[in-house]
Amino acid sequence: xxxxxxxxxxxxxxxxxxxxxxxxxxxxxxxxxxxxxxxxxxxxxxxxxxxxxxxxxxxxxxxxxxxxxxxxxxxxxxxxxxxxxxxxxxxxxxxxxxxxxxxxxxxxxxxxxxxxxxxxxxxxxxxxxxxxxxxxxxxxxxxxxxxxxxxxxxxxxxxxxxxxxxxxxxxxxxxxxxxxxxxxxxxxxxxxxxxxxxxxxxxxxxxxxxxxxxxxxxxxxxxxxxxxxxxxxxxxxxxxxxxx
Amino acid sequence: xxxxxxxxxxxxxxxxxxxxxxxxxxxxxxxxxxxxxxxxxxxxxxxxxxxxxxxxxxxxxxxxxxxxxxxxxxxxxxxxxxxxxxxxxxxxxxxxxxxxxxxxxxxxxxxxxxxxxxxxxxxxxxxxxxxxxxxxxxxxxxxxxxxxxxxxxxxxxxxxxxxxxxxxxxxxxxxxxxxxxxxxxxxxxxxxxxxxxxxxxxxxxxxxxxxxxxxxxxxxxxxxxxxxxxxxxxxxxxxxxxxxxxxxxxxxxxxxxxxxxxxxxxxxxxxxxxxxxxxxxxxxxxxxxxxxxxxxxxxxxxxxxxxxxxxxxxxxxxxxxxxxxxxxxxxxxxxxxxxxxxxxxxxxxxxxxxxxxxxxxxxxxxxxxxxxxxxxxxxxxxxxxxx
Numbered sequence: 001x002x003x004x005x006x007x008x009x010x011x012x013x014x015x016x017x018x019x020x021x022x023x024x025x026x027x028x029x030x031x032x033x034x035x036x037x038x039x040x041x042x043x044x045x046x047x048x049x050x051x052x053x054x055x056x057x058x059x060x061x062x063x064x065x066x067x068x069x070x071x072x073x074x075x076x077x078x079x080x081x082x083x084x085x086x087x088x089x090x091x092x093x094x095x096x097x098x099x100x101x102x103x104x105x106x107x108x109x110x111x112x113x114x115x116x117x118x119x120x121x122x123x124x125x126x127x128x129x130x131x132x133x134x135x136x137x138x139x140x141x142x143x144x145x146x147x148x149x150x151x152x153x154x155x156x157x158x159x160x161x162x163x164x165x166x167x168x169x170x171x172x173x174x175x176x177x178x179x180x181x182x183x184x185x186x187x188x189x190x191x192x193x194x195x196x197x198x199x200x201x202x203x204x205x206x207x208x209x210x211x212x213x214x215x216x217x218x219x220x221x222x223x224x225x226x227x228x229x230x231x232x233x234x235x236x237x238x239x240x241x242x243x244x
Numbered sequence: 245x246x247x248x249x250x251x252x253x254x255x256x257x258x259x260x261x262x263x264x265x266x267x268x269x270x271x272x273x274x275x276x277x278x279x280x281x282x283x284x285x286x287x288x289x290x291x292x293x294x295x296x297x298x299x300x301x302x303x304x305x306x307x308x309x310x311x312x313x314x315x316x317x318x319x320x321x322x323x324x325x326x327x328x329x330x331x332x333x334x335x336x337x338x339x340x341x342x343x344x345x346x347x348x349x350x351x352x353x354x355x356x357x358x359x360x361x362x363x364x365x366x367x368x369x370x371x372x373x374x375x376x377x378x379x380x381x382x383x384x385x386x387x388x389x390x391x392x393x394x395x396x397x398x399x400x401x402x403x404x405x406x407x408x409x410x411x412x413x414x415x416x417x418x419x420x421x422x423x424x425x426x427x428x429x430x431x432x433x434x435x436x437x438x439x440x441x442x443x444x445x446x447x448x449x450x451x452x453x454x455x456x457x458x459x460x461x462x463x464x465x466x467x468x469x470x471x472x473x474x475x476x477x478x479x480x481x482x483x484x485x486x487x488x489x490x491x492x493x494x495x496x497x498x499x500x501x502x503x504x505x506x507x508x509x510x511x512x513x514x515x516x517x518x519x520x521x522x523x524x525x526x527x528x529x530x531x532x533x534x535x536x537x538x539x540x541x542x543x544x545x546x547x548x549x550x551x552x553x554x555x556x557x558x559x560x561x562x563x564x565x566x567x568x569x570x571x572x573x574x575x576x577x578x579x580x581x582x583x584x585x586x587x588x589x590x591x592x593x594x595x596x597x598x599x600x601x602x603x604x605x606x607x608x609x610x611x612x613x614x615x616x617x618x619x620x621x622x623x624x625x626x627x628x629x630x631x
Contacts (some may be wrong), residue, residue: 036256064251069626072537074537074625074626075626092542094542095541095543098536098539098540098541098542099541101537101538101539101540102538102539107537109534111530113530113531113533113534115251115531115534116258116531117251117254117255117257117258118248118250118251118254122248122250126247126535126538127538127539128245129247129248130538130540156496174538188498240620
């Protein structure tokens with residue numbers, strides 16, 4: 001039986017619903033360091049529906065970033081099954097995974113991770129270089145994305161010429177420029193002052209509400225979590241029940 | 245589409261100190277390689293441009309150089325009567341028996357003495373070589389201790405100005421002219437009257453070689469073959485162009501030493517490039533991870549860093565070539581292993597030398613960049629993200 005059908009037959013009320021974007025069943029992740037084993041995720045099952053804004057919270061080392069990285073196909077589970085957009089992403093090879101990520105996932109980092117030598121425009125254009133768009137089409141997409149995050153007048157600035165909040169907005173523009181279904185944000189406000197953090201969260205909210213993007217965000221900040229529809233807590237690798 | 249080249253160029257500019265030092269290392273290696281290749285190209289040019297396809301050289305059988313041979317004037321007479329030999333305006337066969345020997349001359353710059361080829365010839369010998377022009381003064385007179393020196397000899401050796409004299413043979417020989425052979429091997433010679441030289445060097449009745457001008461190039465081949473086949477003569481007939489072409493082996497030592505030195509330096513430069521690229525990969529570990537997360541494949545990362553190493557090496561190649569341009573055309577000399585005398589030639593940066601230098605640098609860049617690029621491409625995203 002394939003992973004897809006196994007998950008769809010697992011009996012969860014939401015399973016089988018075609019609007020489910022992320023379906024995890026019994027996902028565990030064990031890191032081996034020398035003779036020690038560290039369980040980062042322990043039998044986690046979660047469904048995330050299309051158009052949801054989910055916040056993953058928990059103390060450091062609780063496994064929230066590990067789960068996030070698995071959803072983005074950056075990390076692989078030790079056991080369990082995970083479907084993202086109805087695809088068993090761990091059956092894909094390296095090349096296919098990279099292409100899949102480019103098409104379906106926009107990733108926002110805590111530390112922005114912009115290329116310091118490229119302008120805001122060029123940073124945002126990067127994911128589009130892997131598409132078949134013409135130069136003019138790429139230019140249009142990048143301009144739209146940067147305007148959407150309020151940086152239409154900063155296109156030709158280098159990251160060092162921008163504030164932290166502006167850098168994160170460039171990173172958001174880069175994450176959405178390919179029009180992905182899923183936006184993954186790992187502590188997107190962690191390095192920002194409260195004003196910039198609010199700006200970033202408002203953009204994520206707008207992307208979710210106006211553009212129906214599914215957002216999965218890891219955060220420590222209750223204020224940031226308040227923007228989400230659903231807040232899930234992890235502790236010692238385990239996903240606590242809703243409201244738990 | 246790959247990661248844009250501007251990413252590489254701007255990163256190189258960002259780390260300009262490291263980029264400049266690595267490029268300089270590659271540039272010095274390229275400059276050395278260019279210098280040695282230009283030497284060999286210059287030497288090859290000197291020999292390759294020597295000779296006329298209509299001229300045939302007769303040497304004693306088994307001799308591979310004029311200096312090693314010798315035969316009687318009777319044989320010269322026989323050669324004069326061979327069919328296919330061109331005639332002068334007054335009906336004389338264009339055949340010149342010549343005496344070639346070596347003298348020792350002090351260099352003008354006081355850096356020691358070297359062997360120089362002296363050629364005894366006659367007016368017909370000059371006529372046989374239409375590419376040789378008198379640059380200054382006049383040609384020597386028969387029966388006189390007079391010499392005409394090549395432009396290179398004139399520039400490099402003492403007592404070679406018109407009116408000055410050199411002591412060799414049995415007396416002083418006065419310089420009466422300077423000739424220009426257009427950078428050929430004759431540019432390393434001193435010419436005088438063959439009869440006077442036979443007398444001074446006690447070689448009466450004998451010559452080292454005979455030059456024959458054929459009526460056309462096809463006849464020259466036939467004439468050379470006829471000399472080879474004639475059992476009475478015991479001579480080897482060879483086209484003048486082929487004879488000098490073979491002497492390019494004088495550059496073999498330079499080629500060998502040059503290749504060896506360039507190879508050793510190239511290893512060093514490759515390691516320098518490798519070191520720089522490893523530093524670049526380590527410094528940009530998080531950027532590499534980000535590019536992977538954005539969807540760039542391992543292969544894109546590999547090509548990105550190999551490309552950066554190639555750009556670094558091209559910068560070095562440009563530097564090395566620019567460093568050597570002022571030396572292009574500079575005259576120097578080496579020992580001709582056939583005649584044991586100095587052959588003067590100019591450094592010659594041909595398009596081939598420049599292209600080879602660029603390919604040489606690119607190879608260094610590729611070898612130096614491949615391992616770090618492979619390392620970058622193979623990094624686990626999560627490990628790289630942590631920097």
